[in-house]
């Protein structure tokens with residue numbers, strides 16, 4: 001038979017084992033569970049809101065561009081007119097000749113001979129040059145080209161004159177070698193400024209005169225259907 005003391009010790013041992021077992025269970029139960037597998041993807045979302053209206057077509061864009069350019073051109077012309085007026089006012093104060101004038105929205109240059117000059121910068125025949133200058137209230141330049149000094153001043157005023165050739169108001173349409181200005185007067189030998197070798201009346205058909213061959217301000221006879229720019233001349 002176990003003694004009472006042994007029985008008490010056994011009971012205490014059993015109790016200790018049970019408590020230890022409970023602690024292990026409690027510890028295991030407090031650990032977080034492992035993650036499960038990832039679920040399937042959700043259903044697709046709703047359609048987005050309707051987009052903004054698209055741009056208008058290319059024709060409308062072109063019209064807008066043209067309109068903007070027209071506005072810009074108008075502003076530029078106004079600026080030029082204001083600038084020319086300022087220059088003119090300054091010249092008047094200084095007592096000098098009026099060397100620039102705005103007529104019909106265009107700048108005309110005055111070399112001091114009482115006439116003003118404008119260059120039409122597009123290719124045209126002699127008759128087209130006459131017509132174009134006439135539309136501007138002018139004639140193809142006649143008085144200016146009679147003087148080399150005037151043309152040198154004009155060349156300094158109009159930088160474009162240094163790079164192109166222009167019709168002037170002189171032809172021998174009335175008879176080969178009989179050169180007559182558009183004002184009806186005959187060409188004087190002292191007025192002539194022919195390029196060496198000109199006039200040569202190529203193909204027996206060159207009757208209209210252009211100036212500034214290779215930036216020389218010298219003259220050449222051309223077919224009247226040749227294409228040059230136009231130098232127009234008018235009174236103030």
Ligand SMILES: [Ca+2]
Pocket residue numbers: 172176177201204205206207208221
């Ligand atoms: Ca001729």
Ligand SMILES: [Ca+2]
Pocket residue numbers: 198199200201202206220221222
């Ligand atoms: Ca010629």
